[in-house]
Amino acid sequence: MLPTPRAERFPVNTPAASQIFTTVLSQGPLTRLEVARRAGLSAAAVTKAVRPLIEAGYLVEDADAQAPPALGRPANLVRVDGGRALFVGIKVTGDEIIGVLTDLCCRISVARHTSLTSRDLTAVLAAVADVVQELRIEADGFGAPVLGVGIAVSGDVDRGEGTVRYSPFLEWHDVPLAELAAVTTGLPVTVDNDVRALTVAEQWFGAGAGLSDFAVVTVGAGIGCGLVVHGRVVAGAHGVAGEIGHVTVDPSGPRCHCGNRGCVEAIAADAAILRRIRDATGVEVADTAEAVRLAHSGVAAAREAYARAGEAIGRGIATVANLLGPERVIISGEGLAAYDLFAEQIRDAFTAAAFGSAARCDVQTRPLTFEEWARGAAATAIQSFIRADT
Structure with a gap:
């Protein structure tokens, strides 16, 4: 394997330091005492880790910002200096590349979109490299180095090896994407499944911050699910976990591309909804926007297709709640554009299928x-930068 380039290393390479920094990153600013409590570490361990992180500029102690004292003198708050480093994020779809430049706190500064004329690996790599280069040029104006690239791809992705095992939308098999992209961009590259990547962002910077157990369910071209259990994103022993899109909710339902019948995805994904409307009306529906218009205009077949999709999604979410008991389920994805058409069915199916106290799970939508x-x-x-050597 070719060596992975690295411009700069995280200054402290212990698991405790990574945990402390992550706690401040996702939940700060915090006092050292509060960091120790939330991270489950000693005050001495926090002090030992914080000092070099402040010296390297990754953490800042706000002398002017102090927490109210519980006992004794007020304590200074510690926060992450988001401008200390920059990162590039790339989402690859079947026909587009979306790139963003973020700071260390994952706040987007610049975004770029470019169309894909081909799903051929060489063409995609060239397009990714062009977008990364554009964003690196933009980064020059922010006065901080770009320290890594993340690439999110749908399908079966082995993050540890940086390999796309199978991506149905790109029609890729066993592509060592991290290695190839590191060569073309000249930066360290992390490759992950797109739903798991979204889950990491929600865990650290979004609606899952501070929660030990939650799930992200995405609806749209596919039905995906990212899981956080005991504070860790679940990848599965073989890189596959949380595939509620392939949970069977209707054994006599339509055939799924996975070969089974009645999967959530075979009923609730965009293509399945379009197909159901077309089969019921004989009208070729161009895209989801047209399907939504038909449903809003009162076309019974369109409304029924969305209602059935909502029921399938609700049952799938209930399966997650029954198995794992998460504190929260966050529903997201481009399919939320039609949420008003199936929100009631999602709630009703979830309530009916969730067992006992699992029904108390907080179900939220986040477009x-x-x-x-x-x-x-x-x-x-x-995440890879902070935990590179842990």
């Missing part, structure tokens, strides 16, 4: 653009 998916990719690059 996100594709730029937010790219931000998720940047979050994985930040």
Whole structure:
């Protein structure tokens, strides 16, 4: 394997330091005492880790910002200096590349979109390199180095090896994407499944911050699910986990591309909804925007297709709640553009299928653009940078 380039290393390479920094990053600013409590570490361990991080400019002690004293004198707050480093996030779809430049706190500064004329690996790599280069030029105006690239791809992705095992939308098999992209961009590259990347961003910077157990369910071209259990994103022993899109909710339902019948994805994904409307009406529906218009105009077949999709999604979410008991399920994805058409069915099916106290799970919706998916990719690059040697 070719060596992975690295411009700069995180200054402290212990698991405790990574945990402390991550706690401040996702939940700060905090006092050292509060960092120790939330990270489950000693005050001495926090002091030992914080000092070199302040010296290297990754943490800042705000002498002017103090927490109210519980006992004794007020304590200074410690926060991450987001401008200390920059990262690039790339979301690859079947026909577009979305790139963002973020700071260390994963705040988007610049975004770029470019169309893909081919899904051929060489063409995609060239397009990714061009977008990264554009964003690196933009980064020159921010006065901080770009320290890594994250790439998010749908499908079966082995993050540890940086390999796309199978991506149905790109029609790729066993592509060592991290290695190839590191060569073409000249930066360290992290590759992950797009839903898991989005889950990392929600865990550190979004609706999952501070939660030990939650799930992200995405609806749209596919039905995906990212899981956080005991504070860790679940990747599975073989790189596959949380595939509620392939949970069977109707054994006599339509055939799924995975070969089974009645999967959530076979009923609730965009293509499945369009197909159901077309089969019921005989009308060729161009895209989801047209399907939504038909449903809003009162076309019964369109409304029924969305209602059935909502029921399938609700049952899928209930399966997650019954198995893992998360504190929260966050529903996201481009399919939320039609949320008003199936929100009631999602809630009703979830309530009916959730067992006992699992029904108390907090189900939220969080509409996100594709730029937010790219931000998720940047979050994985930040994560890899912080934990590189742990």
